[in-house]
Amino acid sequence: MTMTTTDEKIESHTLTILVDNEPGVLARVIGLFSGRGYNIESLTVSEISESRELSRITIVTPGTPSFIAKISAQVERLIPVHRVYDLSLREDTIFRELALLKVAGKGENRVEALRLAEAFQADVVDASLEHFVFELRGRSKKITQFIELMKPLGLVNIVRTGVIAVSRGSERM
Amino acid sequence: MARTLSGAEIVLRTLGDQGVEHIFGYPGGAVLPIYDALFQQNKINHILVRHEQGATHAAEGYARSTGKVGVVLVTSGPGATNAVTGIADALLDSIPLVVITGQVGTALIGSDAFQEADVVGITRPCSKHNYLVRDVNDLARILHEAFYIARSGRPGPVVVDIPKDVQFNLGKYANFSNTGHRTYRPKMQGDKDKIKQAIALMVAAKKPVFYTGGGVINSGQKASNLLRQLVEATGFPITSTLMGLGAFPASDKRWLGMLGMHGTYEANMAMHDCDVMINIGARFDDRITGRLDAFSPDSKKIHIDIDPSSINKTIQVDLPIVGDVAHVLEEMLEQWKTAKLKQEKEALAGWWTEIEGWRKRKSLAYTNASDKIMPQYAIERLFALTRERDTYITTEVGQHQMWAAQYFHFDRPNRWMTSGGLGTMGYGLPAALGVQVAHPKALVIDIAGDASVQMTMQEMSSAVQHNLPIKIFILNNEYMGMVRQWQELLHEERYSHSYTAALPDFVKLAEAYGGHGIRCSDPAELDNKIMEMIESPLPVIFDCRVEKLANCFPMIPSGNAHNEMLFADASKDDIGSAIGEAGKTGV
Numbered sequence: 001m002t003m004t005t006t007d008e009k010i011e012s013h014t015l016t017i018l019v020d021n022e023p024g025v026l027a028r029v030i031g032l033f034s035g036r037g038y039n040i041e042s043l044t045v046s047e048i049s050e051s052r053e054l055s056r057i058t059i060v061t062p063g064t065p066s067f068i069a070k071i072s073a074q075v076e077r078l079i080p081v082h083r084v085y086d087l088s089l090r091e092d093t094i095f096r097e098l099a100l101l102k103v104a105g106k107g108e109n110r111v112e113a114l115r116l117a118e119a120f121q122a123d124v125v126d127a128s129l130e131h132f133v134f135e136l137r138g139r140s141k142k143i144t145q146f147i148e149l150m151k152p153l154g155l156v157n158i159v160r161t162g163v164i165a166v167s168r169g170s171e172r173m
Numbered sequence: 174m175a176r177t178l179s180g181a182e183i184v185l186r187t188l189g190d191q192g193v194e195h196i197f198g199y200p201g202g203a204v205l206p207i208y209d210a211l212f213q214q215n216k217i218n219h220i221l222v223r224h225e226q227g228a229t230h231a232a233e234g235y236a237r238s239t240g241k242v243g244v245v246l247v248t249s250g251p252g253a254t255n256a257v258t259g260i261a262d263a264l265l266d267s268i269p270l271v272v273i274t275g276q277v278g279t280a281l282i283g284s285d286a287f288q289e290a291d292v293v294g295i296t297r298p299c300s301k302h303n304y305l306v307r308d309v310n311d312l313a314r315i316l317h318e319a320f321y322i323a324r325s326g327r328p329g330p331v332v333v334d335i336p337k338d339v340q341f342n343l344g345k346y347a348n349f350s351n352t353g354h355r356t357y358r359p360k361m362q363g364d365k366d367k368i369k370q371a372i373a374l375m376v377a378a379k380k381p382v383f384y385t386g387g388g389v390i391n392s393g394q395k396a397s398n399l400l401r402q403l404v405e406a407t408g409f410p411i412t413s414t415l416m417g418l419g420a421f422p423a424s425d426k427r428w429l430g431m432l433g434m435h436g437t438y439e440a441n442m443a444m445h446d447c448d449v450m451i452n453i454g455a456r457f458d459d460r461i462t463g464r465l466d467a468f469s470p471d472s473k474k475i476h477i478d479i480d481p482s483s484i485n486k487t488i489q490v491d492l493p494i495v496g497d498v499a500h501v502l503e504e505m506l507e508q509w510k511t512a513k514l515k516q517e518k519e520a521l522a523g524w525w526t527e528i529e530g531w532r533k534r535k536s537l538a539y540t541n542a543s544d545k546i547m548p549q550y551a552i553e554r555l556f557a558l559t560r561e562r563d564t565y566i567t568t569e570v571g572q573h574q575m576w577a578a579q580y581f582h583f584d585r586p587n588r589w590m591t592s593g594g595l596g597t598m599g600y601g602l603p604a605a606l607g608v609q610v611a612h613p614k615a616l617v618i619d620i621a622g623d624a625s626v627q628m629t630m631q632e633m634s635s636a637v638q639h640n641l642p643i644k645i646f647i648l649n650n651e652y653m654g655m656v657r658q659w660q661e662l663l664h665e666e667r668y669s670h671s672y673t674a675a676l677p678d679f680v681k682l683a684e685a686y687g688g689h690g691i692r693c694s695d696p697a698e699l700d701n702k703i704m705e706m707i708e709s710p711l712p713v714i715f716d717c718r719v720e721k722l723a724n725c726f727p728m729i730p731s732g733n734a735h736n737e738m739l740f741a742d743a744s745k746d747d748i749g750s751a752i753g754e755a756g757k758t759g760v
Contacts, residue, residue: 020356023305028297035298066485073482079302079322079357 008064012041013088014095014165015072016173020080021047021055028078029057032071038063042097042140042162054082060163085173092168098161099143104131105154113153120146131156180309180340181206184273187316189216190348193244195235195610196220197228201248202288203275206340208246220610220639223631225252227603229259229330230629233268234607237590238565240393242323243607245272250288253334254295258597260330261299265594266416267391269328271319272300278338279307292334301329306336309344317349326359327480328391359479363496363504371451371475371492372508378449379520380527381409384432384461387416387593388454388478390586392498397421397586399502400453406509408521410528412440414455416593419583429528430537433461434729435575438536438738439528444469445735446527452476454498457488458594459759467734477501536727537579539741546696548573548648548719552580552620555646558703563615565608567591567601569625572654572725577620599628605643606636616644616707623649623676630682636712637687644706644713650721651676658724662752683714694718732756 019025026045033040042060047053063071072084087093101122103113110132117124117134120142126133131154136146140163147158167173178186184207188196195218200208211219222228225247232243243263247256253274263270277286293305302322304315312335319331375381383404389396397420404411404427411421412432421428430437432444444450450472455461457476462468465487474490476483477498484493494501539549566581567590568574574591583589590608592600601619609617619626626647636643648654656671680690689711693702699717706713726741730751739751 024293024297024303027294031298070482070486073484073486077480077482079354082356 008066010062010064011088012060012062013068013086014093014163015059015061015068015075016085016087016165017057017059017075018082019055019057020082021053022080025055025080026057028080029059029075032074032078033059033061036071038067038071042160044162044164058162058164085167087165087167090167093165094168095139095163095165096137097140097143097163099136099147100125100157100159101134101136101147101150101155102131102157103134103150103154104156106130109153113150116146116149116153122146176346177343178346179206179210180312180335180342180344181210183309183312183344183346184316184335184340185210185214185217186346187313188244190350191242191317191320193217193242196244196246197222197231197235197607198246199225199228199248199252201252201275203249203277203337204246204252204273204340206337207273207275207335219246220606220635222603222606222635224629225255226258226599227606227629227632227635229256229263229270229272230597230600230603231607231610231632232270232272233259233263233266233600234567234590234604235611236268236270236607237390237604238587238608239611240587242269242271242320245270247272248275248288249277249292250290252288253292254290257295257299258595260296260332262592262595262597262600263330264299264301266592267328267387268330269323270330271316271323272330272332274332274334275340276305276334276336279336280338282336292332296332300332303332303334305334306339309339309342312339312344313346314349314352317352318354320350321353322357325353325357327388359497360495361479361497361500363477363494363501365504367492367494368501368504368508371494372505372512374449374473374475374492375407375409375451375509376512376514376516378409379517380443380447380524381407381449381451381521382429382443382447383409383411383451383453384413384444384455385411385417385420385453386414386455388498389417389420392454392479394586396454396499396502399499399506403502403506403509406506408516409451410443410525412436412443414458414461414593415578415591417455418578418589419586422584423582424584431578433458434463435579435725435727436729437579438534438727438740439531441729441735441738442531443528447472450474452478452490453502454478456483457486459487462488463729464732464734469735534740536738536740539723539726542720543696546694546699546717546719548576548650548723549580550696551648551699551717551719552576554699555618555620555703556581558700559616559618559707562707563612564588565590565605565612565615565617567604567608567617567619569601569619569621570596570598571622571625571656572650572658572723573620573622573625573648575655575725576648581620598625600625602626602629602643602645603632603635605645606632606639606641609636609641609643610639618644618646621645621647622654623647623651623679624653624673627677633683633686633688633712633714642710642712644709644715646706646715647679647717648719649676649679649716650719650723652721654723655725657722661724662730663757679714679716683712686712688712688714690714690716692716692718730756731759
């Protein structure tokens with residue numbers, strides 16, 4: 001009852017944070033993680049309402065459930081922060097990420113890369129006789145899998161947006 | 174109606190509209206326009222300090238003894254970085270400050286200009302909130318917002334960094350003092366259902382204890398009054414953290430004394446053995462809990478706090494109530510009175526018998542001496558000779574601070590100013606300045622140690638300049654006493670660098686500053702010399718030569734539980750082995 005349990009499992013949590021869009025707000029939020037020596041696996045931030053000057057920050061971070069609850073409360077304490085939701089606590093959250101991959105090569109490798117891209121429903125957004133740039137959307141796992149497949153086929157660059165997430169249903173978050 | 178003023182004039186107008194009477198500061202290149210505006214008015218009184226850290230602690234002392242926001246004005250670069258310790262101190266102790274820092278001109282920011290520092294970057298993790306003002310037309314709104322944020326919810330320091338050109342630029346002023354903040358609105362009222370559950374737990378309690386903290390004091394005089402009524406109505410025992418001393422009268426029979434690392438045996442045993450703990454405005458700090466997995470193992474815990482992030486931070490509680498202490502206590506009292514209550518009278522009487530047994534252990538007893546002054550005795554005499562007066566106490570950090578907390582007793586809130594969370598040596602002297610500014614006729618005493626007091630000793634010069642007759646009562650043992658005590662406990666008496674080999678002559682030092690110096694090493698002369706200090710119209714440095722190797726007891730050694738205390742009569746062997754391997758990494 002009293003004890004803080006230390007044998008909890010560490011797992012990734014996706015926090016979505018609604019903030020006032022003002023200078024320094026991102027530094028305030030991520031400073032709470034860096035100041036405690038905790039890692040951020042992925043981070044996205046963008047304005048979502050110009051008229052109300054609101055932004056949304058999405059952070060994927062590993063931690064025990066009690067650490068995540070603690071850091072969420074401390075993020076929520078920051079003056080420009082409105083709400084923090086831990087979307088990993090919901091079973092039906094929609095997670096998405098977008099990646100751009102540059103793959104260079106000729107001959108059979110090039111044909112194989114394009115074939116796999118079609119199977120993954122990646123778009124070709126740039127191409128020459130010696131390269132493709134693929135655009136791929138989906139859950140992080142799918143993107144990571146695609147990257148692994150492209151590695152032996154001439155993968156040159158990987159750019160990932162980091163995860164964004166939203167809950168299902170009509171409820172506002 | 175909005176009027177056009179310079180940025181510097183807007184700063185002064187805002188302070189005026191916020192009801193500020195005194196500010197603490199130090200001029201420099203990047204705040205010259207504000208100092209010029211200050212020169213041309215006479216509503217706001219400026220106290221010139223000797224180091225910016227002193228300005229922040231003085232503002233803290235002012236804030237804590239009045240309940241108002243303390244205001245600091247310093248320049249860019251080193252002015253601001255010197256203020257950082259005080260800002261961090263105010264954050265950890267939840268003290269409302271507005272710290273105005275000058276900044277290099279907006280065009281120069283980021284160019285490594287002279288006396289440039291990234292002040293919003295440096296103070297971000299150690300302030301409640303901070304701002305860089307880039308447009309003079311935002312200045313009035315931001316400053317008023319800074320005051321609102323500093324004093325609302327859980328109070329704290331807010332830094333407003335103002336570039337020099339913004340201070341010169343002309344802009345519109347409007348009074349935003351009633352505007353607040355567009356989104357930051359702390360929850361004041363506690364949840365009525367949860368309070369109902371709390372009352373049910375309290376009614377059924379057989380071994381209850383109130384554990385109160387600085388949140389009661391921050392909530393205002395009304396909260397202290399309500400706390401007294403609630404203790405009276407319930408008949409429960411009450412203890413408090415270092416920060417909460419004075420919220421409940423130490424002269425009351427329900428008072429168990431302070432709890433925690435240097436708390437009384439009865440307070441810590443009651444915390445350990447209780448079945449219902451009612452935490453009011455405290456945060457389960459590590460000085461209080463001792464070993465976490467052995468902290469009050471059999472109790473249901475109620476936690477009242479205005480800061481939701483304090484709930485379940487270190488200790489899992491059974492019933493959290495988020496809200497302002499005064500609001501919640503008012504509702505609790507109301508429900509307590511209207512509910513048809515059947516308390517466990519017999520069990521409660523048994524609980525008090527148990528507590529009386531622990532009291533008999535007399536954990537604060539010490540062996541006095543006739544040939545030397547024991548530090549505990551010095552504090553006892555200081556208390557006895559000042560208790561009928563209008564007295565305020567500040568402290569530095571270390572053994573003297575704990576002795577002051579143990580042997581000086583407070584019956585009223587806002588009378589005790591000490592650096593609890595950050596543990597800042599050098600806090601007490603400048604804090605006393607701020608208290609004296611707020612209460613010019615009161616007796617303001619900094620209970621100090623010989624090491625701490627030298628960290629901000631230069632503020633003695635400010636005291637003389639501004640006719641602030643503070644009394645600096647130094648328990649001089651020539652050691653950093655608490656460091657030495659820990660070296661005795663942990664490092665087999667290897668006193669590495671905890672002895673000050675070249676102390677100044679404090680009497681001559683007082684005289685050099687233009688104050689009055691007193692020295693005493695004979696217990697028979699102590700009372701007379703304390704009276705001489707009290708009656709002096711000047712700032713006084715009192716060099717009280719005390720027993721050099723006295724230790725601060727009782728003590729919960731680091732890594733131990735509440736029921737594993739060490740007492741003054743412990744044998745040398747017990748002291749040497751009091752801290753186990755696990756406790757050695759604790760502080």
